[in-house]
Amino acid sequence: MKSLKVLFAALALCTGAAHAAGASVTTEHVRAELLAHAPDGVAAGKTVWVGLQIKHQPEWHTYWKNAGDSGLPTQLQWTLPAGVTAGDIAWPIPVKIPIGNLANYGYEGTVLLPVPLTVSPDFKPSVLKSDLEVKLKANWLVCRKECIPEEGEFVLNVPTKSSTAVNGAAFDAALAKQPKPLSTPNEVVVDGQQLKVKVTGLPDAVRGKQLEFFPEVAEVIETGAPWTQEWKANVWTAVVPLSAQRSQSPAALPFVVAVGDNGWRTEPKVTGTWPALTAAAPAQISPALAEALRSAAQPAPAAPSLTLGLAMLFALLGGLILNLMPCVFPVLAIKVVGFTKHADDTRGHRVAGLSYTAGVVVSFLALGGLMLALRAGGEQLGWGFQLQSPVVIALLAALFTVIGLNLAGLFEFGTFLPSAVAGYEARHPVMNAFLSGVLAVAIASPCTAPFMGASLGFAIGLPAVEALLVFGSIGIGMALPYLAASWVPAVARLLPRPGAWMDVFRKLMAFPMFATVAWLVWVLGQQAGIDGAGALLVLLVAMAMVIWAFTLQGRGRTVVGALSVATLAALAWGMGPSITQQPPAKATTAAAQGPWQPWEPGRVDQLLASGQPVFVDFTAAWCVTCQYNKKTTLADGAVLADLTGKNVALLRADWTRRDPAITAALAQLGRSGVPVYVFYRKGAPPIVLSEVLGVEEVRSAIAKL
Template structure:
């Protein structure tokens, strides 16, 4: 083969590889668009905002949820409904057509930030304020509704505050009220960040300069990192320290008070990892004694807790994880080949270090590009995270194809020809060759990041963009560290083992866990989309393996494999969109007994003519726990239900569940408890919030 032909093959391989990567990037962004979205015009702002409606064609009589999405730049924040000692909250001025009314602003659970002794109730991460718009039943389908809202808010850093504003238009057309699945998922994620109302009244008492609030909170429910955010203004001293204790089914928080007060106090209790409960407190008695509970502390929140010390730990773990990637067979051959090339350089440290830095730059830029794509998906409204991805059938399908391809590579069905192209580049271009080999090493290592880097990537996706990109850079630095060490420590170059038959055997053994991972992904796909998932996964796997064999026999550039994978991904995505989803999988509610709540299962039981007692509960709901102990989990109730054939169905709302949130809203509720009885025939009956055994046994009659 001539040098020109060799260069031509390398060029075609690189072009094909680049096209395939662009195709997959386009595919990743394929489903990010949504209806009725508007962004602030003009220059970039410190807290970027946009408005988005859950549906652009609401039905007459519907309630349409509108999200005002706020995205602070790193180092900036905006404010909760009660901003605290400084700042101003979001203000909305609606211009609405006849037949449309806007409800109050619903805000997610805030964070705390103390700057120069002033307490701020803020948001540093991307979040959304929600407003419900009521569409009048008299409006006719096809009528266009042009909504306008003028928004004003404060954008602040630790040093300055800047007033910002924007005007938004939301074009709606009265229609059938359909909501796209992805749009519903997006809004369910926003709703999940909202606090839920407490089912009982809290008490407060003022004693001099301190105020104590006794909040009903089940003794069995976990409570830590608590903080009370008062929505009623001019009562609390916001920057005063808070202490917390619990006794029995009460959680008592004590803080500083500005002045005497005898009215009601509205506020929000934050606890755990960002959960929140809305409550109302009136003057009353405060229980004494109890055990101390941890509070957030001055300026500390679940997300703010990622201080410089914890961030350094995460960064160190990401570097260590990247270093461990070099033990993977898919990466080690590249490292070994480049290390031997350095050893053959005859001790020219300047050349070795130049190539090492170029190789490191290629890896770092590739890892940063990967991080930017993932952060871009998050900024577009996708809650990207490893566990979240594995709940998405399309992502599972892509991972299945990827694991099959890796397994085929490890058993020797095909070789990564791009690596060879990298070696050609390395021989031809010096530092440029090392740079491209670093790019290729990062591309090959990317599929291996899952088992090692789940924790680091998960943390990165919760951090501000600048810190998150540093985590991805840490992964790349760890991957490049052995090469840097070999380049800068001459003694290591002499001790590096040369590639040999042992690497082939290790590589073949690594095919076993990769193959098992592929089987696990196939099983997971079937769990997510039903039995059709087996067929879709198996057929796609077979097509991919056939393509691999054909590519190997015809000696086609392996970069074409990305094109085949892209076509399979598009086809798989179209198929998955058309497959029905099975009923909800098991959840924590299974521990409570009965059927796990799902609207599909409820409809099935009703179609079968079976009476159903449906109740929603949560660990933090005192009324729920009392009713369960006093009425639901009683022998008399069980016997009566068994005799009458009443099916019990349970919805666990300890952590907000989008399906339960929507179901509660249909019945005019935003929290638990809710008790419903569906007879064999007739309409649903809403039961009282305080239940007795006789209330339930009467249902059997």
């Protein structure tokens, strides 16, 4: 157990997320705020309290001074001016938090940890700044099923000339929960492998009630084991088992007994003879704690094997392969049609190629820079984060619907839009090519092709400039085929001469556009449920009606156009919220599908602890490669038979909508996007497979389990 505490300390130091200094810090699990209470101002002999208030999200908790079987107490490091010193934390009475056959002592809901400040006559406020500046660096471990070490830096200025009593109620409540000292003689006797405790002087009001027992010295008792207590007249007695991994033999054992928010503290000497300390057995920790320790202790598997040059090369190859993705093909098809119109315009081709390349590269740099900036601000994001937004999905579906209707011949931009706007493409072919590159990246970026996963995971850990070089390499790779074609005249000569086939080809290209819309609607259905997908379809039909109405002539255009616009506006007002809503939990959580079970934090370690190997499919509905692998290799009969034969547990982590826990799990593997396929074995590092799975690759990995 002692080694467990050391590991937790290392975990907190290595992985705690830093926050900018301020009066409060908010994470996904807690809101921590530095408060002060100085009703008589700040001066020698005056009562001054400061404290860290932690508001926990439901089911999350932090720890008392003795955390119990696992965990770490909250630690406060103060920076104060000369003449001011901080005392110890006045720990409120904790609650007992069972975890399987273990137990912890800590706090749920809202807790304030008060600390008294002693102001001596040596304290001299600055002439320019008369306030007392209190600085605090705090570390806390917050746990639910998983454990997250966090930290924050706080700065608070306490006026010296006026009172600070706005937080008086909070401090009064916290101080009321302090255990009251008992002056009566009490006993703790070691009797074999148990402690016999006797307490006198407790109020008559608690006589006969069941009390909680909280020792302040860790690693002495078996915290989660059953124990007995009884009242003998006004004397409370208890028999508590000693821990099999006891690491201390204290001469005195301070402890708190409590019922509800009322508690009493005593510090009796220990009599009797402590049993000899046994050799420390391997610590038995909960799967949640094992998850936190493993995430801190294991380096990302892929990152150490890459250099910047190799990462850029893999990113370049990945960008090339992106051109084969179905989501990119419609955009490239439009560019092909443009080639056929001006087959002899060599200069125009080259300028368009450079502009398209610039659009692709700039877009990748912008997306990469935005992701790095948001991650630096504390957001848990990965590559493809833009398609985790239902709004972005809906806008892309609308854009591709418009393009598809145009290609199908429903309308021409020249007649549908004002002439100044409609002629923009002809007047500004360079900008048109640039925007085509932007559009290609918007839809292609989530399709993490082979060789890109490790490079993107590696890039996230690099300084910003080097990371952007990797993102830029992806863009160059994606634009390279079109750029090369635009600069090689032989390609233009290979294209057929303009003719009637061009109209057929143009209308044919409408169908990949509509197929892309169908895919986007399906993706939205995974994010917002069937109601969201249905709402998007209705709005797309209404939008198509608006476009058709404005192709009419005369009065019909005015009347039908006005009615169609009003219909679209009414539908958007009534049905639009369904697109962005969070569906019920059963719709957003990856449901069990055949042998596949939903992934959740700590689940892998639970299965490994039972001796069962685990295979995790990190996937998303908007990831085309993921869907291809799911329907081919992961559905192959031989693969499924091998998995069954080795009793491999199958987990599916659905990243369709933003999930910080999955983002963190991907980061541990040196990845920032999906697909990622991993085999876990007890006592061995994870086996990360390639993004485009082959049957033989998976079967070979299974054979090694």
